[in-house]
Amino acid sequence: xxxxxxxxxxxxxxxxxxxxxxxxxxxxxxxxxxxxxxxxxxxxxxxxxxxxxxxxxxxxxxxxxxxxxxxxxxxxxxxxxxxxxxxxxxxxxxxxxxxxxxxxxxxxxxxxxxxxxxxxxxxxxxxxxxxxxxxxxxxxxxxxxxxxxxxxxxxxxxxxxxxxxxxxxxxxxxxxxxxxxxxxxxxxxxxxxxxxxxxxxxxxxxxxxxxxxxxxxxxxxxxxxxxxxxxxxxxxxxxxxxxxxxxxxxxxxxxxxxxxxxxxxxxxxxxxxxxxxxxxxxxxxxxxxxxxxxxxxxxxxxxxxxxxxxxxxxxxxxxxxxxxxxxxxxxxxxxxxxxxxxxxxxxxxxxxxxxxxxxxxxxxxxxxxxxxxxxxxxxxxxxxxxxxxxxxxxxxxxxxxxxxxxxxxxxxxxxxxxxxxxxxxxxxxxxxxxxxxxxxxxxxxxxxxxxx
Amino acid sequence: xxxxxxxxxxxxxxxxxxxxxxxxxxxxxxxxxxxxxxxxxxxxxxxxxxxxxxxxxxxxxxxxxxxxxxxxxxxxxxxxxxxxxxxxxxxxxxxxxxxxxxxxxxxxxxxxxxxxxxxxxxxxxxxxxxxxxxxxxxxxxxxxxxxxxxxxxxxxxxxxxxxxxxxxxxxxxxxxxxxxxxxxxxxxxxxxxxxxxxxxxxxxxxxxxxxxxxxxxxxxxxxxxxxxxxxxxxxxxxxxxxxxxxxxxxxxxxxxxxxxxxxxxxxxxxxxxxxxxxxxxxxxxxxxxxxxxxxxxxxxxxxxxxxxxxxxxxxxxxxxxxxxxxxxxxxxxxxxxxxxxxxxxxxxxxxxxxxxxxxxxxxxxxxxxxxxxxxxxxxxxxxxxxxxxxxxxxxxxxxxxxxxxxxxxxxxxxxxxxxxxxxxxxxxxxxxxxxxxxxxxxxxxxxxxxxx
Numbered sequence: 001x002x003x004x005x006x007x008x009x010x011x012x013x014x015x016x017x018x019x020x021x022x023x024x025x026x027x028x029x030x031x032x033x034x035x036x037x038x039x040x041x042x043x044x045x046x047x048x049x050x051x052x053x054x055x056x057x058x059x060x061x062x063x064x065x066x067x068x069x070x071x072x073x074x075x076x077x078x079x080x081x082x083x084x085x086x087x088x089x090x091x092x093x094x095x096x097x098x099x100x101x102x103x104x105x106x107x108x109x110x111x112x113x114x115x116x117x118x119x120x121x122x123x124x125x126x127x128x129x130x131x132x133x134x135x136x137x138x139x140x141x142x143x144x145x146x147x148x149x150x151x152x153x154x155x156x157x158x159x160x161x162x163x164x165x166x167x168x169x170x171x172x173x174x175x176x177x178x179x180x181x182x183x184x185x186x187x188x189x190x191x192x193x194x195x196x197x198x199x200x201x202x203x204x205x206x207x208x209x210x211x212x213x214x215x216x217x218x219x220x221x222x223x224x225x226x227x228x229x230x231x232x233x234x235x236x237x238x239x240x241x242x243x244x245x246x247x248x249x250x251x252x253x254x255x256x257x258x259x260x261x262x263x264x265x266x267x268x269x270x271x272x273x274x275x276x277x278x279x280x281x282x283x284x285x286x287x288x289x290x291x292x293x294x295x296x297x298x299x300x301x302x303x304x305x306x307x308x309x310x311x312x313x314x315x316x317x318x319x320x321x322x323x324x325x326x327x328x329x330x331x332x333x334x335x336x337x338x339x340x341x342x343x344x345x346x347x348x349x350x351x352x353x354x355x356x357x358x359x360x361x362x363x364x365x366x367x368x369x370x371x372x373x374x375x376x377x378x379x380x381x382x383x384x385x386x387x388x389x390x391x392x393x394x395x396x397x398x399x400x401x402x403x404x405x406x407x408x409x410x411x412x413x414x415x416x417x418x419x420x421x422x423x424x425x426x427x428x429x430x431x432x433x434x435x436x437x438x439x440x441x442x443x444x445x446x447x448x449x450x451x452x
Numbered sequence: 453x454x455x456x457x458x459x460x461x462x463x464x465x466x467x468x469x470x471x472x473x474x475x476x477x478x479x480x481x482x483x484x485x486x487x488x489x490x491x492x493x494x495x496x497x498x499x500x501x502x503x504x505x506x507x508x509x510x511x512x513x514x515x516x517x518x519x520x521x522x523x524x525x526x527x528x529x530x531x532x533x534x535x536x537x538x539x540x541x542x543x544x545x546x547x548x549x550x551x552x553x554x555x556x557x558x559x560x561x562x563x564x565x566x567x568x569x570x571x572x573x574x575x576x577x578x579x580x581x582x583x584x585x586x587x588x589x590x591x592x593x594x595x596x597x598x599x600x601x602x603x604x605x606x607x608x609x610x611x612x613x614x615x616x617x618x619x620x621x622x623x624x625x626x627x628x629x630x631x632x633x634x635x636x637x638x639x640x641x642x643x644x645x646x647x648x649x650x651x652x653x654x655x656x657x658x659x660x661x662x663x664x665x666x667x668x669x670x671x672x673x674x675x676x677x678x679x680x681x682x683x684x685x686x687x688x689x690x691x692x693x694x695x696x697x698x699x700x701x702x703x704x705x706x707x708x709x710x711x712x713x714x715x716x717x718x719x720x721x722x723x724x725x726x727x728x729x730x731x732x733x734x735x736x737x738x739x740x741x742x743x744x745x746x747x748x749x750x751x752x753x754x755x756x757x758x759x760x761x762x763x764x765x766x767x768x769x770x771x772x773x774x775x776x777x778x779x780x781x782x783x784x785x786x787x788x789x790x791x792x793x794x795x796x797x798x799x800x801x802x803x804x805x806x807x808x809x810x811x812x813x814x815x816x817x818x819x820x821x822x823x824x825x826x827x828x829x830x831x832x833x834x835x836x837x838x839x840x841x842x843x844x845x846x847x848x849x850x851x852x853x854x855x856x857x858x859x860x861x862x863x864x865x866x867x868x869x870x871x872x873x874x875x876x877x878x879x880x881x882x883x884x885x886x887x888x889x890x891x892x893x894x895x896x897x898x899x900x901x902x903x904x
């Protein structure tokens with residue numbers, strides 16, 4: 001089983017760490033520390049004080065404009081007028097729960113299910129990705145009768161007790177569930193997969209190993225919980241089809257696959273509406289969240305009927321805010337906008353264009369070890385040397401801080417925090433690539449000068 | 453330890469149970485069953501198809517008006533213009549997370565903390581009451597080093613794995629946490645409290661018994677998690693000061709008290725802004741949810757700094773949607789409206805007026821065993837006879853169905869489902885009492901005629 005590290009807070013700071021700030025920033029950070037406590041971290045040594053957003057951009061209190069290359073929640077763009085209008089109109093009409101009949105939640109359920117494989121024929125609504133994954137684990141256990149869930153070694157699946165215990169990214173101060181087992185992600189850049197034939201076969205073999213280990217240890221196997229782009233692990237989108245062998249292994253061993261689509265879902269990967277779609281596989285349970293309502297707290301869990309019923313015919317579940325008409329109005333507007341503005345196609349083409357620029361940049365910088373991704377989910381791996389592939393952790397941090405000073409907001413991922421995670425809103429266009437590339441190039445030059 | 457029953461779904465139905473419905477209702481219920489699955493239950497044998505809300509009222513698709521005497525989420529009234537305006541404006545400006553600086557979350561945190569005792573000096577934001585209680589249990593355990601939580605026997609605290617395991621109301625198909633222990637609620641109507649001097653002393657003795665039992669069983673005590681109006685247990689608001697002895701017992705034994713204010717919070721009990729406020733006690737952790745954002749999914753957990761730090765200095769916690777500017781705008785508008793429209797005072801006076809009418813009605817109906825409550829939280833207990841106090845469960849169900857047919861929406865609570873839970877929006881006024889009383893009287897007459 002791979003060892004664990006803590007990457008969740010690599011690029012976030014407690015207020016007390018922020019010095020040399022302007023007066024307003026210092027006052028706000030001190031107030032945060034006092035009122036909100038130690039859990040509240042900030043991005044950047046010099047935090048950004050945002051006041052306005054539109055499309056792919058954010059503005060701070062001084063009127064400075066930023067290019068947002070990190071926030072996937074405002075999926076269709078910050079303050080999208082269609083979402084604003086839908087929410088405002090529904091707020092003024094009715095907001096209530098699902099123990100009364102309301103038409104829009106059903107129309108949306110039907111529409112959303114039409115984007116999923118036919119086998120996934122039921123959907124429930126919650127408010128956060130954490131709630132969706134918490135329920136998904138319970139459903140997987142109820143259906144299989146097992147408890148053991150396999151996770152990738154830097155996965156993050158939520159902040160509840162159950163999902164935190166299935167989030168190795170939180171580090172060693174958060175104990176893992178006793179039945180959870182870790183596998184390395186399908187890291188085509190570093191894994192020694194040649195003997196297995198493909199990264200996908202290599203990954204499937206790792207999953208089989210953990211299933212075997214569970215069996216030996218008397219832990220009944222429940223399933224595999226994965227983010228199909230392995231976002232926290234370092235962005236491993238892989239070749240289409242890569243995940244098929246692992247899905248087969250899970251199913252052959254009587255488990256279920258939970259696809260955590262909180263990160264890759266809603267057209268982000270370009271080739272498909274869902275992240276798993278690139279691999280021609282059918283999960284048993286699909287969870288979704290962040291981009292679903294463009295900031296409105298809504299999440300969902302889709303499942304095969306027979307899988308869901310093992311739980312829902314037995315244990316009562318009600319989510320007060322889940323599926324309320326206002327959240328549904330936001331989610332429907334997001335879905336309509338993705339289609340109406342052809343954002344999946346844009347993610348595909350603009351993402352490819354961005355990676356072509358990044359690959360060209362690698363000719364100039366030896367520290368760029370790998371460029372990978374799908375659609376608008378790109379990982380740029382920085383290394384001290386291409387031969388040793390040693391992670392350039394400090395450099396990566398300097399680079400994102402440098403980009404922030406040049407108005408481009410992004411962050412890092414992976415166990416060493418050396419992988420730039422470029423994950424803009426779907427409003428990001430070809431014309432935005434120049435600003436991103438300039439800021440990255442300048443930040444790299446500066447960082448390499450100061451850190452020889 | 454008291455036995456458990458399932459009250460959560462007393463007045464809710466799966467679609468398949470709905471027959472003799474009009475065409476649209478039948479179509480919608482069938483669609484729900486197919487798309488959303490078995491967890492989705494409906495209020496009433498003849499479900500209400502709501503399309504609009506304003507103030508204390510809802511309207512169905514046929515234009516029929518209903519008096520809402522059950523929904524505490526739209527606390528300041530359905531579609532309150534101040535909330536609609538605040539959300540619409542913020543949506544059009546910016547929605548983002550708390551890893552950037554934003555002023556409004558801090559202004560709201562300060563404002564909200566000013567309504568709490570000074571010892572509770574930090575607040576964190578989540579999206580649902582379940583998330584708040586899930587975190588609160590983890591914080592209580594981290595601070596005390598214990599695991600054992602004491603709960604009332606019909607309590608409901610949430611839908612995550614951890615909170616479900618602390619929600620005996622979910623029934624025996626949901627296992628309780630192995631360290632959880634149950635006590636009967638401070639039921640002044642039924643409990644045999646005379647020997648203890650007061651209901652409060654009686655309740656404190658029950659808590660002490662369970663702490664002692666934990667000690668004998670080697671379960672380290674963590675704390676008491678209670679809803680200060682014991683809503684699911686049957687609405688036991690009690691005399692002011694009632695909860696003080698139990699708080700003393702918990703603190704003397706090294707535990708913490710988590711006040712689950714999801715139901716009684718935000719001015720509902722009239723005498724105080726928070727439910728525990730009537731009892732002159734200071735909890736260590738306070739959770740809040742439902743009415744906080746008038747339907748916008750927002751929740752919070754306030755705590756004493758030293759209690760919170762035991763968790764938050766150690767375990768990473770981040771909630772993507774928690775404390776976002778749009779949810780905060782809704783919550784600030786709710787707080788401003790409660791003050792601006794003096795809704796706490798209205799809850800106090802109108803609630804008292806309602807209970808005076810209900811007490812007068814008890815002269816006419818022997819089946820009314822008890823009328824109790826505080827502010828706009830009223831329990832009306834129906835019994836087959838005042839001497840035996842036997843719960844009139846079937847009668848209570850008939851009555852709420854009868855009231856629904858007369859346009860008044862409410863439901864039941866308690867282990868036998870015989871207690872009408874009258875919990876209107878805070879927009880409910882004196883002028884609404886007549887409709888409520890007429891529908892209740894007529895429904896009682898009819899139910900008693902058909903069920904002699």
